[in-house]
Amino acid sequence: MNDHITHPHPPVYDSKGNLICCTLEEKIDGTTPPAIAPRTDQHHERDGHDHSHDQRHGGALGWKAYLPAMISLVLLLSGLAVEHLLKLEFFKGWIKILWYTLAYLPVGFPVMKEAWEALRKGEVFTEFFLMSIATIGAFAIGEYPEGVAVMLFYAIGELFQTAAVKRAKSNIKALLDVRPNTASVFRNGGYESVEPESVKIGETIQIRVGEKIPLDGRLISDKAVLNSAALTGESKPLDIQKDEKVMAGSINLEGVIEVKVEKLFNDSSIARILELVQNATSRKSKTELLIRRLAKIYTPIVVYLAIGICFLPYFFVSDYVFVEWLYRALIFLVISCPCALVISIPLGYFGGLGAASKNGLLFKGATYLDQITKVNTLVMDKTGTVTKGVFKIKDIVISSKMPEAEFMNLLMAIEAKSTHPIAKAIMEYSTDQNLPEADEIEEIAGKGLNGVVQGKRILVGNKNLMQQFGINVPPATDDILESIVMVGIDGEFVGYVTIADELKDDAMQSIKRIHEVGIQEVVMLSGDKDSITQQVANELGIKVAKGGLLPEDKLNEVEKIKEDESKIVAFVGDGINDAPVLAASDVGIAMGALGSDVAIETADVIIQTDQPSKIVTGINIAKSTQRIIWQNIALAFGVKIIVLILGAGGLATMWEAVFADVGVALLAILNAVRLQRMQWN
Known part of the structure; x- marks a missing residue:
């Protein structure tokens, strides 16, 4: 994955092939994760991302990614040893400058290149610009090791961040890596192997034992036994009869079967959910949007303050020394970089989405991770939800x-x-x-x-x-x-x-745990007979239940509940008949409806495992995500404010500045990574 070295943030291209300088948060939440990037040209055109670039470099963080940082580290340590430990006479003047310059370039050149690309597009106050000015300034005043160290630790922070994103992506990839690579389609009097994208609606495909069904369709053969565990989490094989629908990604367990294709590859259930996960974080949370807005105001302010720290003391200090105050301004610039915020917040949400995906939950966006933590009223269907x-x-x-x-x-x-x-x-x-x-x-x-x-x-x-x-x-x-x-x-x-x-096996325990996470009001609305609905509700300990409802009746009931503005309502249903209510609720949760287009389009959260207990899992993951993000915000601002004051007063060196910037970013990243390691019930 060399692109993380030659470009600290992988390049993104627009539809005309022009390079777009992308910020870190855009890389995390606005582009297609390389590990699960689709193969289709159509998707390439939609998201404008250079998937060929991703495919060339692969999804893994190989040893080559660490090579520039390793070279810089070796040269930096060698220079410090020769200068301060061995104290060799020849290591001075242009030899010293050349040595530290060689140490600087492997990690500094990519950042300066990104800063130049951003400047060409009118984006001045970027983290690349701040890092470049601060380190070049350090070289200008003779602080060569500090200049190298700032860029080196920044590169190491990038490697940590890339590894963290890769881990989150791998969780999603493991969940959704069910896309078949080929399809055996009947053409010209026989079956031929082609890419699934080229198969048309109405064509017949053949699936042998052990193969994945490549496209959605209808079974032509008399019967089939399919394993859909990768899609729904249901371990029991499904018995499918002739003319029944089958989903792409299911595995054929018995005999050769034939399927008549009813959807193009890009429109199949699994392809659409794959796209959903890839673009999930493009729906940013309010917290993330707030930080991004603050960063746009904060960055130019600190640049002007740094200029002020450098020049204004000339008018007020009798023994003004330009180099000393320039050094303080450079320290101030390094400290002020909002790296920890722009890395850790979107990475925190990305980690939360990855943890949810690993546990069979698909959130359509980071905003729903925030919203589900506020839910105080849960409305649920009966059939297919708790039964x-x-x-x-x-x-x-x-x-x-x-x-x-x-x-x-x-x-x-x-x-x-x-x-x-x-x-x-x-x-x-x-x-x-x-x-x-x-x-x-x-x-x-x-x-x-x-x-x-x-x-x-x-x-x-x-x-x-x-x-x-x-x-x-x-x-x-x-x-x-x-x-x-x-x-x-x-x-x-x-x-x-x-x-x-x-x-369902976990239905009774789920209702108990739903109350424990703070949702006190649980309502059951069902289209089944009212007597049966009341019986199930009593068995589960649900106090309010209504049966015999049409979809519009359910919608009316939810709207009545929402008239109380203090209530944040989540609705859990099968995602087909309940589509109107899923859309009207604050958080719509589709239960076990992976194969339903309506569920994918309408719900905000999709539970793949058919277990109501996953509602609680989703809430717990979302709450942990929020806690970690606010911990990172407090850590970043707290440390930066302290070191900014010390730096402006001449009490902090470039090394403290490096810790305040890159060190805090690393701590924030490690804190966010905890989401991927936590165990969820």
Whole structure:
């Protein structure tokens, strides 16, 4: 990654190929991270970033990146040893100047080049300009080692910063490195391997066992078993039937399958989320924007103050010595560089976004890291948010003396002929016996199934089906909230099975932890029956719940809550039917909706792992990010103010100035890096 040496901040190009001098914060939050840069020309045109540059240098910080700093360090230490320890006579005059100049150039030339590029564009008060003037001035007054040291420590700070950014990027890359490199597309009577970007909508692609699906589409083959863990965090393989949708990035586990492409590569779910993460920090937080505004005012002020420190004492001090006051002004300039702020704040947010991504959370911008810490009211959907959104057998009730195994075998023999989701849930019942064959199966629309198993007439369905065939149903079944499948055998009611949507494993613990992080008001709004919604809410300890709501009803409920301006509302939903509410809430969180375009476009935060407990994880990461950023701000301003005063009074040397500038920046970077090392529950 040599560009971090030849250019302390990698160059960015506009759409016409012109070099744009980019500041450190722009590098961190405004450009595409090299480690996850897309391959497409279209994206190159959109973001104006020279991706070929990134690809040439790679995503790793290789040994060559450290070479200039190592050369400067060796030459500096050698010069100091010869001058102060060995005290050799020849090391003076032009030999001394030449030696320290050689030590200065490897780290100083890139900075001066950036300063020149900025000056050409009318940007005078940049950190490059300050560093260049201060170090050249140090050489002018004979303080050669100090001039080299300032630039050397600045270069080391850059290396630390680059390594920190690389670590944050690698967390995101590890999460999203699911893009297939090739696609096997049917053309000219056979399958040929091409880049996914070249595949068109309507074409057929083939995916072998173990390969990733390269584009979104619809399954042509009869069935497929897919591993989508890299996308959703769901470890259980997905059984996909013919004509069902499949997502790019899923891995084919069984047999060769064919898929009809429905979206271009750039429009696929994974490509759009990849772009989302790459550009996440372009939405800057209020804290970051404030610091950037202050830096633009602060930098010219300190430049003029430095000029004043150099020349004004001439009118007030009797023994004025120009070199002495110039040295103080140079110290003042070095100290005043806002490096620690412009590095650590965006890096802090970038670290927070990286930590969130590592834990299956995608924040659409740094501003939402700030906003989620203020949430005091959480509104959540039921199905797919706190429940798994799939049917499971809850209770098996048999009114006769028939064994459960025999009862379920007869029921499953009939349901095996049905494709209804409830039938699928029943068929997941584990049995050691082979199912008997069912004959004369008849489907009665809206009621159930009628068939013959082992010579017995079996009815499977709802109360209306039982009544149609004159079977009396126990009145107690009317009080059952869940979906119910009744079974009649030879004209007699023998029992029923209740089917319910299962709570997610971490749902109950999540609600408890949500209260613990300071969100006292939790509301459940659901489109499901109100009775079922109330039952789930009571089970979870949620006091306010409403069911039977249409999307517009949910929106109205959230808007009523927001009428109280003291309430900052986050809404958690599946990201499809809940799109209006996601958009209206202060923080919209899409739960388990990676494959949904609506979720990607509308939500502010996307939870990939389908776990409601990740809401708390996101809040904790955001709060830690804020703490670290404010620690860095206090550290930077506190140390700088102290050393600025000492420098103006002649009590601080260039070495203290180096610590106040680069040293504080290094401490701030190390503090920000802690986000990447923390463990989150």
